[in-house]
Amino acid sequence: MIKKEKIQKYEVNATQLFRESDTAVLSTISESSDSYPFGSFTTYSSNINRELIIYASDLAEHTKNILSDTRSCATIFSLASGGDKQASSRLSLIGDFSKVGANDHDKYATRFVKFLPKSAAYSLMHGFNFYKLSIIKARWIGGFGEIAWLDTTNWISQIPKWAKNEQSMIDHMNQDHKNVVTSALHKKFSIKDKKAEIFSMCTDGYYIKSNKKTYFIPFAMPCHTEKAIRSELIKQANDNRSFEL
Numbered sequence: 001m002i003k004k005e006k007i008q009k010y011e012v013n014a015t016q017l018f019r020e021s022d023t024a025v026l027s028t029i030s031e032s033s034d035s036y037p038f039g040s041f042t043t044y045s046s047n048i049n050r051e052l053i054i055y056a057s058d059l060a061e062h063t064k065n066i067l068s069d070t071r072s073c074a075t076i077f078s079l080a081s082g083g084d085k086q087a088s089s090r091l092s093l094i095g096d097f098s099k100v101g102a103n104d105h106d107k108y109a110t111r112f113v114k115f116l117p118k119s120a121a122y123s124l125m126h127g128f129n130f131y132k133l134s135i136i137k138a139r140w141i142g143g144f145g146e147i148a149w150l151d152t153t154n155w156i157s158q159i160p161k162w163a164k165n166e167q168s169m170i171d172h173m174n175q176d177h178k179n180v181v182t183s184a185l186h187k188k189f190s191i192k193d194k195k196a197e198i199f200s201m202c203t204d205g206y207y208i209k210s211n212k213k214t215y216f217i218p219f220a221m222p223c224h225t226e227k228a229i230r231s232e233l234i235k236q237a238n239d240n241r242s243f244e245l
Contacts, residue, residue: 011150012218014091014140015204017078019046020216022115024074026054028065038065044074045115048163048202050155051132052093053100053112055119058127066131070096074133086144093155094137100130108132114200115214154222160203162226169229170198170206180233183240184217185210194245201229 023043030038040062045053052074056063066072077090100108108130113120122128138150162169173181174197181198185191185208196210205218219232 007148007151010140010142010146010148011154013089013142013146014138014150015050016216016218017076017089017091018050018052018093019202019204019218021076021078024052024076026062027073027075028062029069029071030061031065031068032061035069038062042074043116043119045112046202047108047111047132047159048166049157049159050135050203051159052095052135053108054097054131054133055112055116055122055128056131057122057125058129063129063131066097067099070098072097072133089142091141092139093133093135094139095133095135097131097133100132105130111200154203157203157222157224160224162224162229165226166201169226170201173198173233177233177237179244180237180240181208182245183243184208184236185215186245187240187243188217189215191215192245 022045023041025039026042027037027039030036038061040060042054042056042062047053056066062072071094073092073094075090075092077088109123112130135152135155137152138155139148140150141147178194178197182192182194182196185193185196191210193210196208198206199209199214200207203219203222203224205216208215208217217236219229220235221228221232223229223232
C-alpha cells in the first residue's frame with residue numbers, strides 16, 4: 001500500500017506535467033479495426049479544471065473512433081534528457097470524450113487558442129470541433145519506483161465558479177500585485193522580468209508570459225474557490241518575498 005503522502009506528491013508532479021505539456025498520445029477504440037486500440041498524436045490544452053481539450057477534424061481516425069466509442073486514454077510524457085528513457089515521467093488519463101456543444105464552443109475555443117494560437121487557422125476549415133476528455137482514472141509513472149493510480153477526486157471536479165471572473169482576477173494581479181507575479185517567476189525559474197504578467201489561471205496554478213514564453217506556477221493544492229486562490233497567492237507573496245525585483 002502506497003502512503004497517502006506519496007500519492008499527494010505524485011499528484012503534484014503529475015499535475016505539473018499535465019499543465020505544462022500540450023502534446024499527447026491519444027488511444028481510442030478503433031471503429032474500423034474490430035475494436036483494437038488505435039494510437040495517434042494529438043495536441044491538447046488543459047481547461048480551467050482538469051478536462052483535457054482537443055481540436056479534431058471529422059476526418060481524423062481518432063475522431064471517428066470517439067464518435068463511435070467515447071472511451072479513450074491520453075498519455076502525456078516528458079523524456080528524460082541523456083538518461084534512461086524508461087525513467088521518464090508519464091501520465092495516462094483515462095476517460096470519455098464528448099463533443100463541446102454550440103453553447104460552450106466560444107469558451108473552449110478561447111481557452112484552446114490562448115495556449116495553441118496556430119490552431120486558430122483550423123477554424124477556417126470545415127469539420128473541426130472541440131472535444132473534452134472527462135477523466136475517470138489517472139495513472140502516474142514518475143520514474144522507477146514512483147508508480148501509482150492517483151486519487152481521482154480533483155481530476156473529475158467541475159469547472160469552478162470563479163471561472164467567470166478569471167480575467168478580472170488576472171487584471172487585478174497584473175495591475176496591483178505585479179511583485180507577486182515577478183517574484184514567483186524569479187524563484188521557480190530564476191528569471192528576472194519586471195514586465196512578466198499572468199495570462200491564464202486554472203485550479204492548479206497560473207501561467208505567466210515572459211519574453212514570449214509561457215511558465216506555469218503551481219499552487220500547493222487545487223483551488224476551487226476565489227477564497228482559496230487568494231490564500232494561495234498571499235502565501236506565495238510571503239514565501240517569495242526575498243525574490244522580489
